[in-house]
Amino acid sequence: xxxxxxxxxxxxxxxxxxxxxxxxxxxxxxxxxxxxxxxxxxxxxxxxxxxxxxxxxxxxxxxxxxxxxxxxxxxxxxxxxxxxxxxxxxxxxxxxxxxxxxxxxxxxxxxxxxxxxxxxxxxxxxxxxxxxxxxxxxxxxxxxxxxxxxxxxxx
Numbered sequence: 001x002x003x004x005x006x007x008x009x010x011x012x013x014x015x016x017x018x019x020x021x022x023x024x025x026x027x028x029x030x031x032x033x034x035x036x037x038x039x040x041x042x043x044x045x046x047x048x049x050x051x052x053x054x055x056x057x058x059x060x061x062x063x064x065x066x067x068x069x070x071x072x073x074x075x076x077x078x079x080x081x082x083x084x085x086x087x088x089x090x091x092x093x094x095x096x097x098x099x100x101x102x103x104x105x106x107x108x109x110x111x112x113x114x115x116x117x118x119x120x121x122x123x124x125x126x127x128x129x130x131x132x133x134x135x136x137x138x139x140x141x142x143x144x145x146x147x148x149x150x151x152x153x154x155x
Contacts, residue, residue, distance in 0.1 A: 114135050115132040115133065115134060116133055116135050116138050116148070117130060117131070117149060118130070118131055118132075118133060118138070118141050118146045119148075119149060119151035120141065120146050121144075121145045121147070130150040
């Protein structure tokens with residue numbers, strides 16, 4: 001829309017906007033004059049204060065914020081250890097595995113390894129399309145007819 005059209009449209013909307021009736025406006029004004037501070041706000045404040053005190057009591061009984069922070073830190077360490085694996089390989093169930101070359105790799109390294117772009121040629125229907133696969137999947141794709149690099153665009 002051009003600027004002049006926009007201004008005309010805005011003026012038209014403003015002029016057609018429904019306005020509250022005089023009776024409604026005076027009724028709201030009378031209610032506000034009669035009770036400018038409703039009691040509900042006092043109850044809300046009391047409930048908020050009680051909830052805050054309950055949380056402070058809970059923190060005090062469980063060791064406080066320092067204990068909560070150390071718990072979060074140990075939980076984060078546990079998750080990191082689970083995903084990346086420990087620094088030494090052991091025979092237990094952890095995230096370190098051994099690949100075909102005999103190298104130890106973690107599940108995180110497997111998940112976030114380099115990707116290779118291929119032109120994938122599915123058997124049916126014949127519509128090749130560009131895909132990005134992990135480097136360890138490239139030999140299988142090349143074995144069934146895929147080619148390295150993106151597919152040529154159809155012209």
